[in-house]
Amino acid sequence: GAGVSQSPSNKVTEKGKDVELRCDPISGHTALYWYRQSLGQGLEFLIYFQGNSAPDKSGLPSDRFSAERTGGSVSTLTIQRTQQEDSAVYLCASTPPSGTEAFFGQGTRLTVV
């Protein structure tokens, strides 16, 4: 596609439920990032995929969070047993092999009620 696509754009879930957030990066981009943006906060790094290398999971806030990237393309961020503090906008970005610029999706706004 023309840009990074994220789905759903909005998700409301009950506390304790699991959610899956999807990211379709730009075709040919080798790196994919997930960030979290909470109200009034900056961009919190969650996880980074680069090609076939093992992902950098150092930003995942707890073991309730996991992510995978299938076939070097689409990525899914899974949050298990959601908590109210998980409410935020989850952003995905991809970069080309040259690493010149990160392109961001519109984000998924997650609300845990």
Add this chain to the structure above:
Amino acid sequence: AQSVSQHNHHVILSEAASLELGCNYSYGGTVNLFWYVQYPGQHLQLLLKYFSGDPLVKGIKGFEAEFIKSKFSFNLRKPSVQWSDTAEYFCAVNDYKLSFGAGTTVTVRA
């Protein structure tokens, strides 16, 4: 990974005023530097970037940034802001991973 510091959390200024936002990163080596902007209700977009060469880089909408290697800084400037520059601005550094600062909210009063 790099730690990125943005000096101001919220800046309020009037139209036609000059703007400067500070950004420092934690250590040297080969880095790529970026400023991203997020207008209200919109996604993050690139304002300007520095990879090598002239340390003064020009971006879109009249913005520029200066890379000072000795100070590990990459400050953003605009000589005369407009109301439409109201947005959140993020500095980012990429050595092997893209790291962002906490962001600066800029409010321009008409």
